[in-house]
Amino acid sequence: MRDRDLAQGRPLDREPAPSLRTLHARGRLAAAYPAVPELLAGADADELDFAGRVLAPLDPEEVLRHHPDTPTVRIAVTGRATVGDVVPALTGQLARHGILPRTLVCGTGAYLGDLADPRSPLYAHAPDVTLCVLDPLTVWDKVAAPWQPIEVSVAAERQRKVLGELAQAHAAHAPPGATLVLNTVPLLRRFTHQLTSLAQRAELGGLWRQFNADLLYMARPSAGLAVLDLEPVTSAGVRADEPRLGAYADAHCTAELLAGYAREAAHLIRGLRGAAKKCLVLDLDGTLWDGVLAEDGPEGVTASGSLRGAAFGAFQRTVKQLASQGVLLAVCSKNDPEAVTRALAQHPEFPLGAADFVTVVADWGSKAEGVHTIAERLGIAPEAVVFADDTAFERESVRAGVPGAAVVPLDGEPALHPERLLADGWFDTPTLTDEDRLRPARYARRAARERSEAGSSDYRAFLAGLALRVDVSPAEDHELARLAQLSLRTNRFNLTGERLSTEQVRQRAAAPGAVVLAVRAADRFGDDGVVGAVFARTEAGRLWVDNLVLSCRVLGRGIEEAVINGLLRAARSAGLTAVHAGWRPTRANAALRTLCPGHGFTTVGGPDPGTAELRFRHPLRQLQPVPGHVRLELRLTREQEKRAREEGEVTACAPSKN
Amino acid sequence: MRTVEELIELANTHLGTALAPADAAAELTELAEWDSVHLLRLIALLEQELGRPVPVDAVLQARSLRDIWAVAVGA
Numbered sequence A: 001m002r003d004r005d006l007a008q009g010r011p012l013d014r015e016p017a018p019s020l021r022t023l024h025a026r027g028r029l030a031a032a033y034p035a036v037p038e039l040l041a042g043a044d045a046d047e048l049d050f051a052g053r054v055l056a057p058l059d060p061e062e063v064l065r066h067h068p069d070t071p072t073v074r075i076a077v078t079g080r081a082t083v084g085d086v087v088p089a090l091t092g093q094l095a096r097h098g099i100l101p102r103t104l105v106c107g108t109g110a111y112l113g114d115l116a117d118p119r120s121p122l123y124a125h126a127p128d129v130t131l132c133v134l135d136p137l138t139v140w141d142k143v144a145a146p147w148q149p150i151e152v153s154v155a156a157e158r159q160r161k162v163l164g165e166l167a168q169a170h171a172a173h174a175p176p177g178a179t180l181v182l183n184t185v186p187l188l189r190r191f192t193h194q195l196t197s198l199a200q201r202a203e204l205g206g207l208w209r210q211f212n213a214d215l216l217y218m219a220r221p222s223a224g225l226a227v228l229d230l231e232p233v234t235s236a237g238v239r240a241d242e243p244r245l246g247a248y249a250d251a252h253c254t255a256e257l258l259a260g261y262a263r264e265a266a267h268l269i270r271g272l273r274g275a276a277k278k279c280l281v282l283d284l285d286g287t288l289w290d291g292v293l294a295e296d297g298p299e300g301v302t303a304s305g306s307l308r309g310a311a312f313g314a315f316q317r318t319v320k321q322l323a324s325q326g327v328l329l330a331v332c333s334k335n336d337p338e339a340v341t342r343a344l345a346q347h348p349e350f351p352l353g354a355a356d357f358v359t360v361v362a363d364w365g366s367k368a369e370g371v372h373t374i375a376e377r378l379g380i381a382p383e384a385v386v387f388a389d390d391t392a393f394e395r396e397s398v399r400a401g402v403p404g405a406a407v408v409p410l411d412g413e414p415a416l417h418p419e420r421l422l423a424d425g426w427f428d429t430p431t432l433t434d435e436d437r438l439r440p441a442r443y444a445r446r447a448a449r450e451r452s453e454a455g456s457s458d459y460r461a462f463l464a465g466l467a468l469r470v471d472v473s474p475a476e477d478h479e480l481a482r483l484a485q486l487s488l489r490t491n492r493f494n495l496t497g498e499r500l501s502t503e504q505v506r507q508r509a510a511a512p513g514a515v516v517l518a519v520r521a522a523d524r525f526g527d528d529g530v531v532g533a534v535f536a537r538t539e540a541g542r543l544w545v546d547n548l549v550l551s552c553r554v555l556g557r558g559i560e561e562a563v564i565n566g567l568l569r570a571a572r573s574a575g576l577t578a579v580h581a582g583w584r585p586t587r588a589n590a591a592l593r594t595l596c597p598g599h600g601f602t603t604v605g606g607p608d609p610g611t612a613e614l615r616f617r618h619p620l621r622q623l624q625p626v627p628g629h630v631r632l633e634l635r636l637t638r639e640q641e642k643r644a645r646e647e648g649e650v651t652a653c654a655p656s657k658n
Numbered sequence B: 001m002r003t004v005e006e007l008i009e010l011a012n013t014h015l016g017t018a019l020a021p022a023d024a025a026a027e028l029t030e031l032a033e034w035d036s037v038h039l040l041r042l043i044a045l046l047e048q049e050l051g052r053p054v055p056v057d058a059v060l061q062a063r064s065l066r067d068i069w070a071v072a073v074g075a
Helices: A004-008 A017-025 A033-040 A045-055 A060-066 A086-096 A111-116 A149-173 A198-218 A231-235 A243-249 A255-272 A293-300 A307-323 A337-345 A367-378 A392-401 A414-422 A434-455 A459-464 A477-489 A502-510 A559-573 A590-598 A638-647 B004-015 B037-050 B056-061 B065-073
Strands: A072-079 A100-105 A129-133 A179-183 A225-228 A279-282 A328-334 A359-363 A385-389 A406-409 A468-474 A514-523 A526-539 A542-550 A578-583 A602-605 A614-618 A630-634
Touching (some): A033 A045, A086 A129, A086 A255, A149 A225, A198 A225, A243 B056, A255 B037, A279 A307, A328 A367, A434 A526, A468 A638, A477 A514, A477 A542, A502 A514, A542 A559, B037 B056
Parallel strands (some): A072 A129, A129 A179, A279 A328, A279 A385, A468 A630
Antiparallel strands (some): A514 A526, A602 A614
16 A cells, blocks of 8 residues: 655655765775675665775775675776776676676776787786777767868778777687677767758768667677667766866766766676566556555556556556566555455556466565565565565565565656666666566466466376476577576576576587587476576586576476486486586575485585585486486487487487386 | 865765875875875865866866865865
């Protein structure tokens, strides 16, 4: 239920600065680093600036001494002019996401040498991400006065070609999987209006947009080149250039532009690490519709018809757009469940209906509990949730009770809901796979499957009735992006925690002896598509498993057991003498420590002093059966697959008892 | 802003520095607490505080906090 006073008054969001300030004053920032995201939730621009300034000088190694598990990213910053000023903003933005940067700022304006020379300090830093900041003087530094639009066009095209070559150099010299980040260049009025002819001014406007468009078309985020579009930042009211600091300090960007750039860059980095949020949990009254369900009744709430109602309708369409790209939608509402069901069913004119939500929690318990319930039902981590509510009290409850979840502050003005929701790119991801688009339907089926499980008196009978089919074979080209995504986004069932970009998966799959397998699953509830990946290779007559990843959506159905036992059987059939694997502890995969030993592997090494990796070996003498309720097809190589198809063989690994 | 001490207070509050009044006359390059990335932000803070523009070229050439204060307030 909405509290109108709270909703329309000043948001009661916490003011984090004093506490960050206190930590800084006491020299406790490194020790308290994991608390920083919480302290910065809801921070305004000044508070974020302060945070960045006191966090940037921290020694990352000191933070890691206190908290060895802190996610880190190696960043190199270069650019056309003075670029060091972006560092505090970037540090503050990354800290909001709990990411600790190890940043190298390269020489002022030396981006050509930094990126072209394989022996440059930039490459010695081994960056995961290189930010090449293109300020508003880009191209113009190569145009001599007096000039005509055609000369700007030539200089811009030359610049774009240089950037394209530098991107190739970066791909060759930076570590595998690294990403170079370029940006579009804002066009300044002090250049357009040096042309007095309106026709020429239009020509300049056109060719400049062409230059920026060409830059954007070069982007291939999954292959190591991203381009940040700064136009949405400047069109939201951020001034691009500071003429005085440009003239006297070669620092042409305003602090606000760099702050906007840093915000977008941090989300890009978050997305590249596969840390995108998965589920959007929404309140109903005052969030998705106008009115209070408990007072106005299911018929009384609106999302169209009135001016205010239509604003809620527009917000629902924004939410629906996110859902179409794989964001799971859920409702968490303090209402009677029957009333919510009726309201969702009775308004076909609403853009969102009951079928758009994978699950609904409607009760009178705390919303923090509600979010935990939703995460549990969907089999996702509670911190993969974004929670949006117009009531400050509920937001505080979720902030306090669900650490790591993102909380979107909505208020009494529904026309501002869309931009509040999109202010942070919580769901940003380098590329969208087919899996993403189908995800909501798959999770809805998961919920149906669980209801069926609850209705089944005996779990074995439930599994037997699933008609589960698992197909494991070399990944097809179109599946490589999905495999990369699984390695990036899967935390619980990720044997070594190794993260791979699409390009790295492609390279692995093309290497000699590569065994890069996609795990596909389907049952009577529907097709789950690619749910797991095996990254392995054959070498010296043995199979070396570099990583094994399985979406948590499908855990607990015997798929993991089937894949491992099937893999061992296939290795033996292929004449291999042993299978090697390793478990490297991460923050979320502790449960996998016993996975290999539980399947007949013996521990042969570790824990490794650096990574704490344990190494295992299976001699392939005694093999366990594939669970009887799983119909498994598993091929290690395309040749096996081809042969099996020719022989009309149904399964490579039939269940057996030995 | 009437004194250089107020400028130091402004910097400490917004930049997280721990500058002391005794640092006012020291060369900026000698001050362990000072980082050149702070200067551009300090100019914005000064203009906000004074409610008028400061001569940016002169501030950028100032060698101590007292110099910055002097050109900012026009002393």
